[in-house]
Amino acid sequence: MVQVVVEASRRRAIEDVASDLFRKHGYAATSIRDIAGALSMQGPSLYAHVSSKEDVLWAIVDRAAGRFENAAQLAEERADERHAGDPVEAIAALVRAHVGVVTGDVGEASVFVHEWRALGDDRRAAVLDRRDAYEARFRRRVTDGIAIGVFGITDPAIAATVILSALNGVASWYDPNGRLAAERVADHLVGLTLRMLSSE
């Protein structure tokens, strides 16, 4: 059921287990002792590896954010190399990259999407900024496509938000052992997204 991995470090194992529990029950409803229990340890023993509970959440959210950012950056660069300035290809690449990150680690992605609210004020604000910058990648490409007439919609802000809602939703229903492989899920979402934007 759950993939067994040789953990690179104890710290990383803690974050992986925490991702899973945070996704299933939420940050607030998951106790330090729950996380420790899943690793056959006592609660306080975690503090040899971690400085606070929020610290664990932050590590997960920060890493997930970085994964989304890197994947999107790479996707845009490659799309521009091969189809310079083509908004359709750029959006397709962004969607595929996003779905890839989500399906690559559903737990981490879910936590990033839903649990960042539990962070303290400064970190929450930082995450909000990064989310907006990330969404702006999509918004910009949609705007480009409208400008050259390949997209038939009128409001790029709403379109970008709707697209990202749909993409983030994948984290809630994708099952690595389910009917559809990750690549097929990405195919479907690219198709639906482009169809939604297309001019006819």
Place this chain on the structure above:
Amino acid sequence: MVQVVVEASRRRAIEDVASDLFRKHGYAATSIRDIAGALSMQGPSLYAHVSSKEDVLWAIVDRAAGRFENAAQLAEERADERHAGDPVEAIAALVRAHVGVVTGDVGEASVFVHEWRALGDDRRAAVLDRRDAYEARFRRRVTDGIAIGVFGITDPAIAATVILSALNGVASWYDPNGRLAAERVADHLVGLTLRMLSSE
């Protein structure tokens, strides 16, 4: 900022305040004393009106579920009256109904979408069943549209899930005092949805 309403009953006021706090901080992170404090009461005083914390959550979720179900039922009936069996009109009506419920009470809708996981096993299972029955309304209409060739997509299950992800996302970004009135938001989402499904 927050609309001031003459509350029908103390019980209802508690649920409204709880909706708001659950939406902002989540069920687990909201204490009975937080809810009471927002009503200028002491925590234990709530138990004169409410039998448990989960009871409050359940009341909110159950009412929200009922609102979605009633709105969808009415929308489908009206669509079938006027455009019997037209999947395009039916989907448009379902989308408009869903957005209407969400924008009508963002707090309640958010709690319904995100916090049902915090319910006990029986109630959570019941909500899951109702969610699936609700999603099936969309899935069925999408399937109908594919069958008669007005929709050009291939996987009705994914399409229905993606649509609902996007619609539920509205609860996360819609602002009653924002740039777009609820009706305009509904217009955009109907347009985007139909475009996403359409055969060309």
Place this chain on the structure above:
DNA sequence: CCTCCTAACGAACGATCGTTAGGCAGAAGA
């Protein structure tokens, strides 16, 4: 053998959690 390090342990702290119990002020009805 001694020392140091790692990784965990169990006890315990203060705070907060949901919840129960009992009391008190004021309005309502006899």
Place this chain on the structure above:
DNA sequence: TCTTCTGCCTAACGATCGTTCGTTAGGAGG
């Protein structure tokens, strides 16, 4: 005026929370 009910209060319960602390078992290096 006396009683009853309503709505809220304070005190307090046991449980659990995140976290700190001192300690211990075991292995590595000298």
